[in-house]
Amino acid sequence: MRIALDAMGSDHYPVPDVYGGVLAARELNETILLVGDADVIKAELSKYDTQGLKLEIVPAAQVVTMTDKPGVVGKSKPQSSMHVGMNLVKGGLSDAFVTMGNTGAAHAIATLFTLRRIPGVKRPALSGIYPVGSGYIILLDLGANADSKPEWLAQFAVMGKIYAQNALGLPDPRIGLLSNGEEEGKGNQLIKDSSELIQRLPLNFVGNIEPKEIMQGKVDVIISDGFVGNIFVKTFEASASYISHLIRDELRRNVFSTLGALLARSAFQRVRKRTDTFEVGGAPLLGVNGVVIIGHGRSNEIAIKNAIRQASLAVKGRIIDSIREGLQQIPDLSTQDE
Amino acid sequence: MRIALDAMGSDHYPVPDVYGGVLAARELNETILLVGDADVIKAELSKYDTQGLKLEIVPAAQVVTMTDKPGVVGKSKPQSSMHVGMNLVKGGLSDAFVTMGNTGAAHAIATLFTLRRIPGVKRPALSGIYPVGSGYIILLDLGANADSKPEWLAQFAVMGKIYAQNALGLPDPRIGLLSNGEEEGKGNQLIKDSSELIQRLPLNFVGNIEPKEIMQGKVDVIISDGFVGNIFVKTFEASASYISHLIRDELRRNVFSTLGALLARSAFQRVRKRTDTFEVGGAPLLGVNGVVIIGHGRSNEIAIKNAIRQASLAVKGRIIDSIREGLQQIPDLSTQDE
Numbered sequence: 001m002r003i004a005l006d007a008m009g010s011d012h013y014p015v016p017d018v019y020g021g022v023l024a025a026r027e028l029n030e031t032i033l034l035v036g037d038a039d040v041i042k043a044e045l046s047k048y049d050t051q052g053l054k055l056e057i058v059p060a061a062q063v064v065t066m067t068d069k070p071g072v073v074g075k076s077k078p079q080s081s082m083h084v085g086m087n088l089v090k091g092g093l094s095d096a097f098v099t100m101g102n103t104g105a106a107h108a109i110a111t112l113f114t115l116r117r118i119p120g121v122k123r124p125a126l127s128g129i130y131p132v133g134s135g136y137i138i139l140l141d142l143g144a145n146a147d148s149k150p151e152w153l154a155q156f157a158v159m160g161k162i163y164a165q166n167a168l169g170l171p172d173p174r175i176g177l178l179s180n181g182e183e184e185g186k187g188n189q190l191i192k193d194s195s196e197l198i199q200r201l202p203l204n205f206v207g208n209i210e211p212k213e214i215m216q217g218k219v220d221v222i223i224s225d226g227f228v229g230n231i232f233v234k235t236f237e238a239s240a241s242y243i244s245h246l247i248r249d250e251l252r253r254n255v256f257s258t259l260g261a262l263l264a265r266s267a268f269q270r271v272r273k274r275t276d277t278f279e280v281g282g283a284p285l286l287g288v289n290g291v292v293i294i295g296h297g298r299s300n301e302i303a304i305k306n307a308i309r310q311a312s313l314a315v316k317g318r319i320i321d322s323i324r325e326g327l328q329q330i331p332d333l334s335t336q337d338e
Numbered sequence: 339m340r341i342a343l344d345a346m347g348s349d350h351y352p353v354p355d356v357y358g359g360v361l362a363a364r365e366l367n368e369t370i371l372l373v374g375d376a377d378v379i380k381a382e383l384s385k386y387d388t389q390g391l392k393l394e395i396v397p398a399a400q401v402v403t404m405t406d407k408p409g410v411v412g413k414s415k416p417q418s419s420m421h422v423g424m425n426l427v428k429g430g431l432s433d434a435f436v437t438m439g440n441t442g443a444a445h446a447i448a449t450l451f452t453l454r455r456i457p458g459v460k461r462p463a464l465s466g467i468y469p470v471g472s473g474y475i476i477l478l479d480l481g482a483n484a485d486s487k488p489e490w491l492a493q494f495a496v497m498g499k500i501y502a503q504n505a506l507g508l509p510d511p512r513i514g515l516l517s518n519g520e521e522e523g524k525g526n527q528l529i530k531d532s533s534e535l536i537q538r539l540p541l542n543f544v545g546n547i548e549p550k551e552i553m554q555g556k557v558d559v560i561i562s563d564g565f566v567g568n569i570f571v572k573t574f575e576a577s578a579s580y581i582s583h584l585i586r587d588e589l590r591r592n593v594f595s596t597l598g599a600l601l602a603r604s605a606f607q608r609v610r611k612r613t614d615t616f617e618v619g620g621a622p623l624l625g626v627n628g629v630v631i632i633g634h635g636r637s638n639e640i641a642i643k644n645a646i647r648q649a650s651l652a653v654k655g656r657i658i659d660s661i662r663e664g665l666q667q668i669p670d671l672s673t674q675d676e
Contacts, residue, residue, distance in 0.1 A: 146527075179569075180481060180569055189484075211572040234548055235570055238550040242553040242578075243613070246613070247606065251602050264589050271581070274584060
């Protein structure tokens with residue numbers, strides 16, 4: 001297997017990216033293609049013992065930054081490491097592409113310029129995988145499509161099922177629609193219409209699901225439009241950080257509490273680890289015609305290595321073929337041509 | 339001032355409701371009208387020393403339950419304590435109505451059967467007030483309108499400003515639109531269109547705001563549609579509870595940590611108090627033609643007393659007149675007749 005890695009992706013590229021690539025090559029014993037400025041990558045690689053590792057450098061002259069506009073970067077930077085890396089996948093020279101870079105740009109370059117959609121897919125969705133309780137939950141769409149249609153959400157449900165089977169090893173993952181109430185009939189019009197469509201599909205659909213139940217681990221896959229999904233994830237992260245800081249501040253307020261805080265420090269560290277998405281590293285852009293894994297810009301080398309492992313899982317699980325076949329098996333959800 | 343209280347509102351009615359009414363009558367020295375089953379209220383009142391307090395009982399034969407459908411309860415239970423209480427306000431016999439009952443039912447009974455809208459208001463919005471950092475934030479809409487239009491959100495911004503001036507004493511509250519990114523152009527179509535409209539209004543509009551910035555206290559009033567607003571609040575509450583439990587569990591995992599947990603117990607209690615909405619008690623249904631304050635079903639007597647205090651603030655601040663005048667001063671936002 002060959003996996004292309006964007007060496008210019010993370011906030012602190014190329015350091016964690018190249019290091020993560022080295023770690024992945026060692027752990028997985030697969031070929032890792034480091035895509036980006038060849039001199040920079042070579043210099044960075046020289047820091048590590050790469051003897052016996054299958055590492056290759058693929059030059060790319062441009063770098064997509066976090067401030068580049070997704071709408072223009074595909075045209076303005078056709079030699080970016082994202083563009084080049086995805087074209088490796090398109091041309092069959094790599095089995096997957098992994099990046100910690102600008103999510104919107106990766107989405108645009110994949111969808112409009114390089115890999116494009118799997119035939120039958122109406123809109124690709126950005127997925128995410130998060131530790132909750134003793135397991136993981138998969139969320140999509142996290143932001144690829146701010147305004148969505150019911151047919152798109154129904155396809156997200158099918159793609160989410162396949163991804164959960166692949167990444168979590170669940171034979172029949174439970175799928176829920178993120179809503180403001182469990183009862184049927186709750187939700188906005190999009191949720192109501194989507195619920196009706198999804199009910200007709202061969203899925204383990206549990207219906208509407210509220211944030212509280214998500215935290216309780218009552219579903220494996222959560223479907224929403226990209227606007228609501230993005231706000232859900234950002235609210236979870238912001239709330240977790242806010243409450244952790246409140247508790248920490250209060251623990252420091254008096255002598256006994258300070259002692260408590262010292263004793264409790266390792267507990268805080270364990271909580272951070274349990275809620276850390278770095279253990280997974282990244283999640284696929286589902287629906288594009290090739291495996292593309294996107295991780296956080298602030299990823300360290302471990303997160304990047306883990307993102308590459310996610311890519312290898314997706315390739316081994318033939319996730320693209322599975323989505324193509326999965327979508328063919330469901331009834332056509334609309335007559336709209338898009 | 340006369341404030342009507344739904345004695346049959348909370349999950350454990352009439353106990354906390356009547357007790358809260360007694361506490362409010364004592365603290366505010368205003369007349370509290372207890373609306374509901376007269377015998378039940380009388381029996382409950384006999385437990386307290388009500389000497390010198392201005393407490394009156396207004397009989398209502400029916401009770402709205404938490405499982406009553408908002409769409410039918412206005413017709414099916416015309417003698418409910420909600421219906422009777424709101425009609426007291428409509429008829430000038432009370433200055434405000436306070437309930438801990440079924441929010442959807444209160445909204446429907448207010449909007450469709452009793453008080454109706456302030457002239458010019460397109461849609462009433464359910465507001466909420468939450469402690470964040472050292473201050474408070476006001477959110478609307480929390481769920482009255484799952485599907486909204488830009489003109490409605492623009493009116494919510496105007497009503498939110500007036501409510502923040504009234505309840506928080508801020509002369510020029512900062513108003514933000516809940517979105518998936520700060521940058522102009524982020525958001526779904528509703529947010530983009532609403533942003534354009536709100537920019538033209540005489541408001542201290544800070545533009546799009548992300549969950550993280552809300553927790554940092556960067557705005558005073560947050561505007562969203564009722565679906566997203568409801569999910570935001572529920573995600574915040576669920577995340578706070580989830581993270582608190584994770585930290586607590588981890589604190590208990592070993593001997594040192596257990597000691598830490600014991601010492602830290604008071605810190606946890608203070609955090610709970612700092613994030614507790616009971617300090618405020620309730621928030622208005624903004625846009626109906628009369629002061630209606632709605633609180634949590636699980637409220638205790640203190641929360642209910644505080645909700646009644648919110649009602650007295652709204653009455654003193656002439657919030658209904660202020661909204662009517664505020665809406666008249668802004669340019670007509672649409673030509674649609676609704």
